[in-house]
Amino acid sequence: SSELTQDPAVSVALGQTVRITCQGDSLVDFYASWYQQKPGQAPLLIIYGANNRPSGIPDRFSGSSSGNTASLTITGAQAEDEADYYCNSRDRRDHRVFGGGTKLTVL
């Protein structure tokens, strides 16, 4: 299957750590990339590859992977991290697939 599954919603207390997960068969073979999307904006790449951040992305964002699950961790969540988060990977045809997204609420 080329589907990627995410929890629809997650919440975290301000300053605490939260992990957002993405499950799918393709993740056994391919890394996930992670995107943050705020209302009215295009998605923004925040993690790619094993655990790489594009320039300008705070180091409180990190990525990891184990088996068929990729994870995005925010260590010390800030109010501005409240957003939708999407994972993306590829299938065996090299087509790209997105997860359904996780809405993160910072309490």
Added chain:
Amino acid sequence: QVELQQSGPGLVKPSQTLSLTCAISGDSVSSNSAAWNWIRQSPSRGLEWLGRTYYRSKWYNDYALSVQSRITITPDTSKNQFSLHLNSVIPEDTAMYYCARDRPDILDGFQPWGQGTLVIVSS
């Protein structure tokens, strides 16, 4: 700094063709390390990758199975841009459409993205 600027109509009638263009600055549509993608987003379908065009000594295209029979993505080297054509549109094609670059061997992720174009399919 690479920027993508989208253009095209925001309203398309059912059964007609949706056409959008993405103009590239700061990179080349003929780059041997980039791929140029179209992605859409709707409340019912979430983010959906539609397809891409890329140049590796010759031009290639890949299309999502969900739209494969209706989609064409074409590069325009003279204007350094690429276009999406989706024919026989239905109301379910109503979505925000984005163009985006990825460079699989350098930075395996979509960056940057265009500003988005809301396309409504309605008579």
